Amino acid sequence: MLSPTEVKKTDKSGLYKVYEDWPKHCKKAYEIEVNAPDASDVEKIVYAGMGGSATPGDILQDWLKNSINIPFYVVKDYHLPKFAGKDTLVLAVSCSGNTEETLSIVHESLKTGCKVATISSGGLLEKMSLKNNIPHNKVAFTLLSRASFPYIFYASSKILTSCGFIKGLEDQISNSIKVVESVSKRISVGASMEENLSKKIALWLYDFLPVIYGSNLNRAVVIRFKNVLNENAKMHAIVDVLPELCHNEIVAWEGAKDKALKPLFLRYKGEPPEVKVRFEILRELIKDAGFDVLEIYSQGEDRLSKIVSLLYILDFSSLYMAVLRGFDPSPTASIEKMKDRLKSRLNYSDKYIFKEANYS
Numbered sequence: 001m002l003s004p005t006e007v008k009k010t011d012k013s014g015l016y017k018v019y020e021d022w023p024k025h026c027k028k029a030y031e032i033e034v035n036a037p038d039a040s041d042v043e044k045i046v047y048a049g050m051g052g053s054a055t056p057g058d059i060l061q062d063w064l065k066n067s068i069n070i071p072f073y074v075v076k077d078y079h080l081p082k083f084a085g086k087d088t089l090v091l092a093v094s095c096s097g098n099t100e101e102t103l104s105i106v107h108e109s110l111k112t113g114c115k116v117a118t119i120s121s122g123g124l125l126e127k128m129s130l131k132n133n134i135p136h137n138k139v140a141f142t143l144l145s146r147a148s149f150p151y152i153f154y155a156s157s158k159i160l161t162s163c164g165f166i167k168g169l170e171d172q173i174s175n176s177i178k179v180v181e182s183v184s185k186r187i188s189v190g191a192s193m194e195e196n197l198s199k200k201i202a203l204w205l206y207d208f209l210p211v212i213y214g215s216n217l218n219r220a221v222v223i224r225f226k227n228v229l230n231e232n233a234k235m236h237a238i239v240d241v242l243p244e245l246c247h248n249e250i251v252a253w254e255g256a257k258d259k260a261l262k263p264l265f266l267r268y269k270g271e272p273p274e275v276k277v278r279f280e281i282l283r284e285l286i287k288d289a290g291f292d293v294l295e296i297y298s299q300g301e302d303r304l305s306k307i308v309s310l311l312y313i314l315d316f317s318s319l320y321m322a323v324l325r326g327f328d329p330s331p332t333a334s335i336e337k338m339k340d341r342l343k344s345r346l347n348y349s350d351k352y353i354f355k356e357a358n359y360s
Helices: 004-010 015-020 022-031 055-064 100-112 123-131 146-162 170-187 197-205 219-232 249-255 273-288 303-325 333-345 348-353
Strands: 044-048 072-075 088-093 115-120 136-138 209-215 238-242 261-267 294-297
Touching (some): 015 146, 022 146, 022 170, 044 100, 055 072, 055 088, 055 146, 055 219, 088 100, 088 146, 100 115, 100 123, 100 348, 115 123, 115 146, 123 136, 170 197, 170 303, 197 261, 209 273, 219 303, 249 273, 261 273, 294 303
Parallel strands (some): 044 072, 044 088, 088 115, 115 136, 209 238, 209 261
16 A cells, blocks of 8 residues: 555656655755845734745744744735835745735735745746846746745745844754655655655545644644645645644534544644643543544754654655545646636736736
8 A cells, every 4th residue: 555656656747756856855945045135124024925835934933933033924815914014024925926815915015115025936926026126036846836845945944044034043944954854765655654654644544534733833734734635635634723722622522423533643842841731631532532643743853843844744644645545636626726717707916916017
C-alpha cells in the first residue's frame, strides 16, 4: 500500500516530485535577492494573500508573534482593514499573480499610501507592481500555489528581514531548511511504511472524517493541513485549536455517535504546561467517548523548524491520502469553476480595479 508505483500511477501530475524536491526549493528560495520598500517608519504589517499564497503569512504570524513589536495582520479578503495607511507595510502575495482579492488589496494600498512589496511568479500582480514602482519579487511556480510554499515563505521572510522586522531569528530560517532536508528522507515516496510518518498519518485518517486539533503554537499548521486535505485529497476535515476548543468543541464528544470521526493531535515539542496538560486531559475525554487518538510531534529544535517540519510532514500526508482515495491531488475543478463563474457574473477585477487604473 502506498508503494512508489501506486503513488506515481494516481498522482498523474507528479505533485509528489515537487514535495520530494522541497529541500532544493527551500535552498533556492533562500538564495533569492529580494526587493523591499523603506520600512523605517512602519508601525503595522499586513500580509495579504489567498489559499496557498496565504499560508506563509499565517506561518509568519505564528512564528513572529512573540518577537515582533508591531502588529502583524493576515488579510484573506478583497479589502484592506481601515487602520492601514502610510505607516503600514503591505506584503501582497499571489503565486499566480492573478488572484483578484490580492490585486484589489494592492489597488487599495496605492490609494491609501501604504508601503507595498509584492511576490508572484508573474501575472497581473507583477505588471501592477512595475507600473507603480512597487518592489516586486518574482518567484518560481512549482506546479501549484500550495506546493510553492518554500518560495513564497522564504521570500517573505527575507523581505521582512531586510526591513528589519526579523532580528535575532535569522538562524532559524536556515535551520528550518536543514530540518526539511532531514525530514524529506523519511517521508518520501520510496521510504517504507515503517519509517514514513506521512504515510502512517494517511492510513490513520483514511476512510474517516479527520478531527484535527492543535494549539496556538501551531495554529497555522492546523489550518494548512485542513486546506491541503481539501485540495489534494478532496475531503472535508474538522479543525480546532486549544485552549479555545476546551470551551466549546470539547462538549461535542459527549454526543459523538459517529464512529467515522478520527482524532489527530498535532503536538509541539517543548509545549508549556498549560498546553501539555490540556492535551492530556483532552485525550482522556475523547478516549472516554470511545475514540482512539493519534498524536504526532513537530521536529527540529527552534520554533520555525518545528512549524515548518510539521507542515511538510502533513502536506506529504495529504498527497498520500489522495492516493488512497484514488484522486490525482493536483486538479481542483471546483476552484476553477468558481473563478469562471465569478468572471462571468461579477468580473470584479475589470469593474472595480482596472476601471480606475490601467495596470495591464
